[in-house]
Amino acid sequence: MARRVGAAAAAGSAGAAWAHGEIKGVGAFYSGVLHPFMSPAHLIALLALGLLFGQRGLGASRPAMGALAAALVPGLCLSLRLQGLPEPDPWLLALGTVLGLGVVLARPWPTWALVPLAALAGLAVGLGSAPDGMAPAQRAAALAGTFVGATLCTACLAGAVHPLHKPWARVGVRVLASWLSASALLVLTLGIARPA
Numbered sequence: 001m002a003r004r005v006g007a008a009a010a011a012g013s014a015g016a017a018w019a020h021g022e023i024k025g026v027g028a029f030y031s032g033v034l035h036p037f038m039s040p041a042h043l044i045a046l047l048a049l050g051l052l053f054g055q056r057g058l059g060a061s062r063p064a065m066g067a068l069a070a071a072l073v074p075g076l077c078l079s080l081r082l083q084g085l086p087e088p089d090p091w092l093l094a095l096g097t098v099l100g101l102g103v104v105l106a107r108p109w110p111t112w113a114l115v116p117l118a119a120l121a122g123l124a125v126g127l128g129s130a131p132d133g134m135a136p137a138q139r140a141a142a143l144a145g146t147f148v149g150a151t152l153c154t155a156c157l158a159g160a161v162h163p164l165h166k167p168w169a170r171v172g173v174r175v176l177a178s179w180l181s182a183s184a185l186l187v188l189t190l191g192i193a194r195p196a
Contacts (some may be wrong), residue, residue, distance in 0.1 A: 014023075028131070028138035032145025033127055036153055041089035041096070042128065044184045045121045048099035050154040051177050052114070054161025055103055056171075061158060063111055064118040069151050071119040075126015076143040088124035093188040095121050100181030104174050125150050 026034070038041045049068065053061035095117060102109055131142040161173055 011191070028134060028141040029145040032129070032131070032142035032147075033149035033152075035131075035142070035146050036125065036150045039089075039091040039128065040187065041184075042125050042150070044096035044180050045092040045099070046123065047157060048096045048103065048177060048178055048180050048184075049118060049121055050157030051103045051160035051161055051173055051180075052099050052109065054164075055106065055152065055173060056108060056114070058158060058162050060108075060111070060113070060133030064114040065151075065155060065158070067115045067119040068122040068154060069147075071122030072126045072147050072150055075123040076129060076147060077126075079127050079130035080139060080143060088128045090191060091124045092121065092128070092187060093184040093191075096184035097122070097181045097188065100177040100184065104181065106174060118196045122150070 036046055049064075053065060099121075100116065126146075129143065129146045131139050134142060164170060165171060
């Protein structure tokens with residue numbers, strides 16, 4: 001019982017943390033590169049998108065990858081200019097659920113459907129990546145790093161999934177996508193239920 005009380009007291013006494021601040025010892029740019037990997041909603045959406053791109057084929061997914069990168073830029077710029085924007089995490093979790101289920105179903109997505117979803121994911125990741133507590137030059141470097149981290153995360157995962165042709169490997173990709181969708185749906189449901 002004493003351990004539980006001590007753990008609760010230690011957790012309650014923790015100071016406020018910057019959700020999008022600079023990681024000590026890494027620098028602003030690399031903090032930005034790591035940001036998509038440290039924000040669960042961003043990571044789920046980007047991983048689901050990368051799995052879908054790899055499953056669909058790199059050549060066929062090239063327009064959607066371009067849409068992701070093109071939408072990241074205005075999202076990042078708007079996050080720098082506009083303050084007090086609502087967090088886009090619910091949108092990213094909903095996108096992660098839909099994209100993950102698309103991988104689970106293993107049906108080819110038409111380009112006209114995949115490109116807008118990729119652009120929406122890029123815009124939402126950009127809008128949710130505004131760094132706190134940095135000088136203007138550091139903020140710009142962090143946002144440039146976020147662009148690199150988000151595009152590399154998606155492209156590298158797609159490149160790793162694309163050559164997997166054995167049935168067991170394809171099933172593994174679908175299982176991973178189902179976990180991503182389940183995680184996103186669980187967090188989204190908890191977020192909706194919490195205010196009630």
